[in-house]
Amino acid sequence: MESPWDELTLAFSRTSMFPFFDIAHYLVSVMALKHQPGAVAMAWKNPLSSWFTAMLHCFGGGILSCILLAEPPLRFLANHTNILLASSIWYIIFFCPYDLVSHGYSFLPVQLLAAGMKEVTRTWKIVGGITHANSYYKNGWIVMIAIGWARGAGGTIITSFEQLIKGTWKPEGDEWLKMSYPSKVTLLGSVIFTFQHTNHLDISKHNLMFLYTIFLVTTKVTMMITETSMMTFAPLEDILSRMLFGWQQQFPLHEKESETKPSSNGSSAPKPTADTSNNIKKKHTKKTE
Amino acid sequence: MESPWDELTLAFSRTSMFPFFDIAHYLVSVMALKHQPGAVAMAWKNPLSSWFTAMLHCFGGGILSCILLAEPPLRFLANHTNILLASSIWYIIFFCPYDLVSHGYSFLPVQLLAAGMKEVTRTWKIVGGITHANSYYKNGWIVMIAIGWARGAGGTIITSFEQLIKGTWKPEGDEWLKMSYPSKVTLLGSVIFTFQHTNHLDISKHNLMFLYTIFLVTTKVTMMITETSMMTFAPLEDILSRMLFGWQQQFPLHEKESETKPSSNGSSAPKPTADTSNNIKKKHTKKTE
Amino acid sequence: MESPWDELTLAFSRTSMFPFFDIAHYLVSVMALKHQPGAVAMAWKNPLSSWFTAMLHCFGGGILSCILLAEPPLRFLANHTNILLASSIWYIIFFCPYDLVSHGYSFLPVQLLAAGMKEVTRTWKIVGGITHANSYYKNGWIVMIAIGWARGAGGTIITSFEQLIKGTWKPEGDEWLKMSYPSKVTLLGSVIFTFQHTNHLDISKHNLMFLYTIFLVTTKVTMMITETSMMTFAPLEDILSRMLFGWQQQFPLHEKESETKPSSNGSSAPKPTADTSNNIKKKHTKKTE
Numbered sequence: 001m002e003s004p005w006d007e008l009t010l011a012f013s014r015t016s017m018f019p020f021f022d023i024a025h026y027l028v029s030v031m032a033l034k035h036q037p038g039a040v041a042m043a044w045k046n047p048l049s050s051w052f053t054a055m056l057h058c059f060g061g062g063i064l065s066c067i068l069l070a071e072p073p074l075r076f077l078a079n080h081t082n083i084l085l086a087s088s089i090w091y092i093i094f095f096c097p098y099d100l101v102s103h104g105y106s107f108l109p110v111q112l113l114a115a116g117m118k119e120v121t122r123t124w125k126i127v128g129g130i131t132h133a134n135s136y137y138k139n140g141w142i143v144m145i146a147i148g149w150a151r152g153a154g155g156t157i158i159t160s161f162e163q164l165i166k167g168t169w170k171p172e173g174d175e176w177l178k179m180s181y182p183s184k185v186t187l188l189g190s191v192i193f194t195f196q197h198t199n200h201l202d203i204s205k206h207n208l209m210f211l212y213t214i215f216l217v218t219t220k221v222t223m224m225i226t227e228t229s230m231m232t233f234a235p236l237e238d239i240l241s242r243m244l245f246g247w248q249q250q251f252p253l254h255e256k257e258s259e260t261k262p263s264s265n266g267s268s269a270p271k272p273t274a275d276t277s278n279n280i281k282k283k284h285t286k287k288t289e
Numbered sequence: 290m291e292s293p294w295d296e297l298t299l300a301f302s303r304t305s306m307f308p309f310f311d312i313a314h315y316l317v318s319v320m321a322l323k324h325q326p327g328a329v330a331m332a333w334k335n336p337l338s339s340w341f342t343a344m345l346h347c348f349g350g351g352i353l354s355c356i357l358l359a360e361p362p363l364r365f366l367a368n369h370t371n372i373l374l375a376s377s378i379w380y381i382i383f384f385c386p387y388d389l390v391s392h393g394y395s396f397l398p399v400q401l402l403a404a405g406m407k408e409v410t411r412t413w414k415i416v417g418g419i420t421h422a423n424s425y426y427k428n429g430w431i432v433m434i435a436i437g438w439a440r441g442a443g444g445t446i447i448t449s450f451e452q453l454i455k456g457t458w459k460p461e462g463d464e465w466l467k468m469s470y471p472s473k474v475t476l477l478g479s480v481i482f483t484f485q486h487t488n489h490l491d492i493s494k495h496n497l498m499f500l501y502t503i504f505l506v507t508t509k510v511t512m513m514i515t516e517t518s519m520m521t522f523a524p525l526e527d528i529l530s531r532m533l534f535g536w537q538q539q540f541p542l543h544e545k546e547s548e549t550k551p552s553s554n555g556s557s558a559p560k561p562t563a564d565t566s567n568n569i570k571k572k573h574t575k576k577t578e
Numbered sequence: 579m580e581s582p583w584d585e586l587t588l589a590f591s592r593t594s595m596f597p598f599f600d601i602a603h604y605l606v607s608v609m610a611l612k613h614q615p616g617a618v619a620m621a622w623k624n625p626l627s628s629w630f631t632a633m634l635h636c637f638g639g640g641i642l643s644c645i646l647l648a649e650p651p652l653r654f655l656a657n658h659t660n661i662l663l664a665s666s667i668w669y670i671i672f673f674c675p676y677d678l679v680s681h682g683y684s685f686l687p688v689q690l691l692a693a694g695m696k697e698v699t700r701t702w703k704i705v706g707g708i709t710h711a712n713s714y715y716k717n718g719w720i721v722m723i724a725i726g727w728a729r730g731a732g733g734t735i736i737t738s739f740e741q742l743i744k745g746t747w748k749p750e751g752d753e754w755l756k757m758s759y760p761s762k763v764t765l766l767g768s769v770i771f772t773f774q775h776t777n778h779l780d781i782s783k784h785n786l787m788f789l790y791t792i793f794l795v796t797t798k799v800t801m802m803i804t805e806t807s808m809m810t811f812a813p814l815e816d817i818l819s820r821m822l823f824g825w826q827q828q829f830p831l832h833e834k835e836s837e838t839k840p841s842s843n844g845s846s847a848p849k850p851t852a853d854t855s856n857n858i859k860k861k862h863t864k865k866t867e
Contacts, residue, residue: 047823048757070361072648074725078718095823140367147363164454165742179337245336245384359650429656436652453743468626534625534673 006207013206017124022082024117026089029057029155031105034093043094054090055083056162060155065129065147069136112221119216122182123209126152126189130197141194148190153183181223184233185216295496302495306413311371313406315378318346318444320394323382332383343379344372345451349444354418354436358425401510408505411471412498415441415478419486430483437479442472470512474505584785591784595702600660602695604667607635607733609683612671621672632668633661634740638733643707643725647714690799697794700760701787704730704767708775719772726768731761759801763794 015021033039033054043050056063059076066073077083093101104110129151133144150157179187189212195201196208304310322328322343332339345352348365355362366372382390393399418440422433439446468476478501484490485497593599611617611632621628634641637654644651655661671679682688707729711722728735757765767790773779774786 044823046757047819066648068361068363070355070359070648072646072714072721074646074721075715077720077724078715080718080720083720136361137364137367140369142366142369142372143361143363146366161454165739179335241336245333357650357652359644359648425650426653426656429658431655431658431661432650432652435655450743468624530625533669534622 009206009210013209024114025121026086028118058086060158061151064154065151116217123213144194145190153186298495298499302498313403314410315375317407347375349447350440353443354440405506412502433483434479442475587784587788591787602692603699604664606696636664638736639729642732643729694795701791722772723768731764
């Protein structure tokens with residue numbers, strides 16, 4: 001005696017990712033790789049290296065979660081069907097005559113469809129990661145959040161690391177600090193699904209999967225159409241940070257810091273703060289002694 | 290019919306690390322993080338990243354030993370109590386109003402107490418690592434030494450690696466060469482405890498733990514009070530290196546090298562030696578041919 | 579009723595690598611390390627670090643395949659006999675008075691013998707890696723190729739990574755692109771042995787091992803005597819790349835690219851291609867719109 005809504009969401013949650021959604025994910029991932037400077041030239045010069053990078057782009061999240069759970073990082077290579085699918089998509093994207101696929105992909109509706117379908121796979125990956133982590137650590141909810149997050153959004157970490165080794169990417173402290181929008185939304189989803197899994201959230205899994213996917217797809221499509229990255233978590237982050245760290249702002253210490261700050265300049269930007277707080281600390285120490 | 294000495298050391302070796310010694314370890318680790326330039330500014334800008342770095346500082350040795358034994362590097366996240374403890378300490382150290390904890394910590398006696406207690410956890414970690422490695426490789430004494438060392442002093446490797454990825458640390462050949470004092474003393478401890486474990490050292494484990502801990506704590510406290518790093522292993526290293534590598538010094542080859550060396554100058558310091566030895570080699574080859 | 583040929587190859591395939599071939603492998607690996615600039619100076623300054631690097635050079639392939647299969651990367655340390663052997667060779671190569679070993683090794687026949695024997699160990703490693711991977715993933719032939727390759731030629735990856743961490747090697751995109759000759763020949767061998775293992779190649783394993791080893795040794799010795807790296811896979815690669823990617827060359831797209839290319843210059847070599855193809859794409863997009 002299930003309601004039509006339940007039937008819909010149940011049917012949705014049982015959708016197989018295999019042929020179509022996976023294709024969309026590989027398509028979006030490999031197109032993102034292709035738009036990196038130098039990627040096309042490299043594919044002609046050294047196809048094996050390009051193929052390897054493409055596989056990292058397609059299966060990065062799975063590889064990262066394997067590493068974090070001490071499972072063979074090569075396991076994704078044992079799934080021949082998916083490897084073949086991803087390889088074919090890499091092949092036609094990079095080597096198709098007249099660049100037909102790129103032209104087809106440059107249509108906005110095609111991009112929207114592919115991006116939307118890719119977001120659907122994100123939900124499946126988060127849920128899969130959490131279930132998998134739960135089989136290792138019963139009630140290890142921090143591990144569950146971490147693995148769900150890694151599988152859903154860990155591809156960027158793996159590909160950044162590959163670029164670091166190849167020398168095409170120089171890390172900067174600032175880049176590391178900023179989390180991208182997909183990373184944030186995946187973390188949020190991972191937290192929600194973990195709470196659902198540990199029964200702290202009174203909602204059935206298929207309903208949550210449906211709602212979260214709808215949220216993912218609509219925000220992604222909206223962001224692509226309006227060409228903004230407006231859909232941020234700024235309000236949520238603001239409230240959280242005000243709750244956790246904001247109350248100290250009332251105290252005079254950091255006002256002092258911001259007063260003394262303008263005198264600092266030059267390349268060693270982060271240092272002055274530490275120096276200042278050290279100075280203040282020394283002053284206080286003198287007083288207390 | 291145990292002697293009072295045995296009773297004392299047995300009781301000591303059964304001390305639980307959990308609340309107080311662990312707190313001291315987290316306190317010292319996070320304070321070390323806080324004194325890095327830019328750490329405070331980063332904590333305000335991106336608390337999640339700062340928290341993650343703090344966790345690496347607190348649990349780095351365990352993570353490294355997990356990687357080396359192919360166990361999930363995330364396992365430390367499953368121990369909720371310790372994570373909560375370390376997180377609380379990170380929180381109060383970085384976000385406490387008026388920086389009260391830092392002021393309290395700047396008292397020398399507090400620092401001495403915390404540092405001394407942290408050294409106690411080092412013994413427990415080495416012993417734990419060796420026992421754990423032994424459960425994998427019976428009589429694999431090199432593995433046991435390596436794991437004991439990794440768990441006792443591997444945190445610095447993990448945090449250096451994190452800084453490499455973040456781009457805040459540029460590796461230099463010279464830095465890699467120098468082992469720090471904690472690293473050396475942990476290696477020594479790891480070797481001693483492994484020999485004890487394989488019954489090559491005729492001393493009971495609790496006695497050895499007590500003596501080694503006393504040694505660790507006294508050297509650490511002495512070094513902090515006198516503010517020197519005098520307590521080096523220079524004599525021991527000297528004897529060892531004289532035993533292993535010193536006898537070749539008598540031979541004329543390296544005298545020749547040092548004679549020809551002064552002509553070399555400039556930035557490529559290591560190269561000349563290789564060139565010189567190549568030259569000498571070529572000469573010899575000509576003679577022998 | 580085996581033919582003498584079969585008896586010969588069977589006996590060959592049952593040869594133990596242990597004392598002599600392993601010694602040759604360690605000798606060649608450590609000599610390669612010694613010829614790096616600064617390696618000798620470092621060995622005198624910090625023997626432990628030099629020993630560790632030497633172990634990575636000797637056991638790198640095994641370590642990489644362990645990481646890829648989520649086995650303890652330290653496992654090689656549990657094989658005390660091989661560690662002792664490799665350590666002794668490291669010791670006498672770096673610290674032998676009058677540099678006797680280097681002089682002996684500078685004889686071409688000695689080098690040829692050692693290099694030939696080292697190539698024999700490569701076959702054994704590839705076969706061992708494939709058999710090992712097969713025990714994890716039945717019919718996972720991509721994994722088998724990857725593990726065979728990693729164990730046979732993965733040492734360079736591990737040592738490059740170590741140099742990256744030590745800061746003595748700055749990665750450049752171009753270096754990553756080029757596969758060395760040993761890397762290519764190991765990949766070829768890994769593919770052939772995997773096909774043999776999955777019964778797609780109608781040849782017995784011992785025959786294949788014999789033939790492949792003969793091929794490896796003769797090409798290696800020829801290359802060393804003629805001092806060329808002529809023995810490339812250029813024809814094979816050419817055919818393969820013509821089969822896979824060559825047919826697109828007939829189409830006008832890339833001719834346009836090469837026409838527009840000469841205008842590009844400067845340091846950012848890979849970029850112009852991407853820009854060009856973007857321009858072309860935009861043109862096409864305009865046409866199609």
